[in-house]
Amino acid sequence: MKYNIRKANLSDVKAIAKVHIAVWKTTYQSIIPQDFLDNLSTKRSENNWRKTINNKDFINFIIEDENSKIVGFISGGANREKELLPEYDGELMAIYIFKEYQQKGLGSKLFTTFKQELLKRNFTNMVIWVLRDNNSKYFYEKMGGQFLKEKEYHIGSGNQIGVTYGWKNIKSKEKKCLIIKKENKNGKFQN
Numbered sequence: 001m002k003y004n005i006r007k008a009n010l011s012d013v014k015a016i017a018k019v020h021i022a023v024w025k026t027t028y029q030s031i032i033p034q035d036f037l038d039n040l041s042t043k044r045s046e047n048n049w050r051k052t053i054n055n056k057d058f059i060n061f062i063i064e065d066e067n068s069k070i071v072g073f074i075s076g077g078a079n080r081e082k083e084l085l086p087e088y089d090g091e092l093m094a095i096y097i098f099k100e101y102q103q104k105g106l107g108s109k110l111f112t113t114f115k116q117e118l119l120k121r122n123f124t125n126m127v128i129w130v131l132r133d134n135n136s137k138y139f140y141e142k143m144g145g146q147f148l149k150e151k152e153y154h155i156g157s158g159n160q161i162g163v164t165y166g167w168k169n170i171k172s173k174e175k176k177c178l179i180i181k182k183e184n185k186n187g188k189f190q191n
């Protein structure tokens with residue numbers, strides 16, 4: 001299966017919200033209170049994505065399969081926590097891939113594309129916030145992120161610890177950030 005990455009547009013809003021909500025449910029089960037996950041609103045998510053895609057300050061890419069099915073997305077822009085992390089200008093705000101498409105190299109592809117777009121827009125570095133209990137933090141470590149700080153989040157009826165990772169120089173070519181060219185037999189992309 002071949003995958004294509006392209007900039008998101010308004011006609012993708014429904015598909016992006018669908019990925020976002022589905023992946024929240026599979027990722028945060030037993031991390032975030034279940035009643036919060038059960039009450040995630042498709043309409044609210046679609047409205048948020050409409051605003052984000054309409055705002056040219058944000059960077060939004062989707063990844064789709066050969067049948068144009070959107071299976072993941074990445075989004076970000078300027079660092080929202082300048083007071084806490086003043087030395088960082090860019091932020092990766094969200095990267096979500098349907099569970100059945102994870103661990104095939106698609107996240108790395110999206111990550112590389114996102115970094116390249118940040119560079120085009122004259123950002124020099126970036127951060128990402130992730131819940132400490134979310135194993136996806138290991139993905140960021142593989143991508144070369146350095147642990148920076150922790151902070152507390154209130155989500156639904158529970159408190160969560162968030163951790164932030166930083167990339168001091170997004171121009172540097174970590175091993176994982178080379179352009180990925182081909183798939184191997186297992187459907188996994190190879191550098």
Ligand SMILES: CC(C)(COP(=O)(O)OP(=O)(O)OC[C@H]1O[C@@H](n2cnc3c(N)ncnc32)[C@H](O)[C@@H]1OP(=O)(O)O)[C@@H](O)C(=O)NCCC(=O)NCCS
Pocket residue numbers: 023027094095096097098101102103104105106107108109129130131134135136137138139142
């Ligand atoms: C995090 C995510 C985007 C990574 O995308 P992906 O396509 O699964 O990642 P890749 O296949 O490109 O993996 C790249 C490397 O990271 C590792 N990795 C990815 N997810 C991992 C995890 N949960 N735990 C440990 N390692 C992980 C892979 O094993 C791979 O390492 P390798 O090259 O040594 O084999 C994806 O798993 C996802 O959507 N997760 C759920 C949503 C989420 O938590 N998003 C982040 C919110 S802040």
